[in-house]
């Protein structure tokens with residue numbers, strides 16, 4: 001009895017000590033910036049500086065925007081936040097943003113995200129790797145995304161747009177546009193990266209669409225993934241066998257890819273898509289250039305994850321603005337028809353490239369609604385902030401306040417107003433560099449930017465050339481943003497389509 005009591009007492013002491021250590025560590029990290037004299041928004045235990053995002057009703061983008069505009073007004077070059085239990089440095093001054101993205105890239109080349117080859121091979125992709133490994137993968141993959149490669153994949157995109165046309169004809173008003181466009185981009189990327197005809201536009205229950213939706217659903221698991229990746233040392237996550245990708249998602253995507261690769265290799269199938277290029281890398285005669293099956297599976301998975309939701313989000317908000325601005329919509333349709341006529345009614349790659357007003361509409365939508373409201377980097381080598389005594393220590397996260405910069409009236413007067421003219425050549429030239437960051441910047445800029453823009457354009461052309469879109473009253477306005485990490489609006493955008 002005496003021994004049992006003594007074990008229980010030891011356990012209580014251990015538990016109290018553990019809680020005390022964790023609490024001390026948490027408070028130390030929480031007030032990190034205050035100790036360094038860096039301006040910091042109101043900070044709360046456990047919630048950090050993101051109370052309104054975590055327990056309030058603001059989106060991540062809105063919270064970052066408010067803090068950014070506040071410190072900008074005060075003439076600050078930067079501020080500090082506490083996010084996911086970690087101190088994060090937030091540059092306001094575009095010169096500092098340039099330093100992080102480009103000039104001092106060797107200090108900030110890491111996304112700081114977690115991957116684990118043993119437990120989760122699909123996580124070891126270009127976005128999650130750093131240093132020489134990242135450089136190697138990036139240089140191997142870059143040729144896949146040239147405009148030449150884009151041109152060869154154009155036909156595949158057009159084929160998927162036929163599916164979109166069919167779906168738009170079949171569906172009754174009102175339609176929830178993001179779901180339709182997510183099915184379109186799932187079909188496009190499923191075809192280009194996995195070599196499969198998914199046809200989720202015809203079959204909304206297609207497994208690819210179901211698993212794709214799981215990756216972005218608002219689940220405890222997905223939110224935990226993001227926070228744990230930042231808050232917990234990666235060695236501990238790896239020791240615990242933690243995998244970012246759910247097992248069923250891993251099995252599904254890896255299995256689909258492995259069977260397509262085997263089929264292509266056995267039957268010497270050549271298709272003009274990403275996968276073709278990756279299969280060549282798998283079988284490259286030069287061992288330095290070669291990629292393993294695990295490596296190519298991880299890249300294809302990343303192309304899918306990074307490519308379908310971001311472009312669907314872009315089309316979702318572009319449609320919202322086009323439905324509210326019929327004059328802009330008319331102008332876009334006039335351009336689409338004029339260019340198509342010039343190209344004998346054919347939507348060629350060059351025809352898409354000629355639609356410059358459409359490009360401006362998309363750039364302005366990406367300004368107002370960047371799919372990623374922040375961009376995260378991790379400092380890998382201590383960095384002295386130019387002109388200040390402050391040092392950003394190795395291991396510190398840096399948060400680029402994309403949503404804040406995009407609503408800065410210094411760069412975008414009346415930032416709430418949707419105005420594609422902001423992206424005319426002349427207006428673009430008049431703005432400083434690094435003031436439009438939907439795709440990030442520098443050597444780690446989105447590798448699929450061209451592809452994302454192209455599929456977004458094809459989706460919008462298919463819609464606008466055939467229909468006038470109008471906002472249905474089912475849409476909650478003013479928009480209410482979801483409290484998730486990516487930009488999304490509650491209740492969706494509902495459109496009525498009128499054949500033109």
Ligand code: HEM
Pocket residue numbers: 126127128138302303304306307308310311314371372375437438439440441442443444445446447448449451452453456
């Ligand atoms: C409108 C569509 C898209 C948006 C807004 C977008 C946005 C972004 C952003 C903000 C980053 C981080 C950049 C940085 O850290 O500086 C990124 C990275 C990346 N994106 Fe995209 N993206 C889009 C479409 C695509 C598509 C279609 C693909 C592939 C088919 C893709 C593949 C990637 C990859 C692989 C990376 C990681 C690059 C690296 O770490 O080197 N993205 N994207």
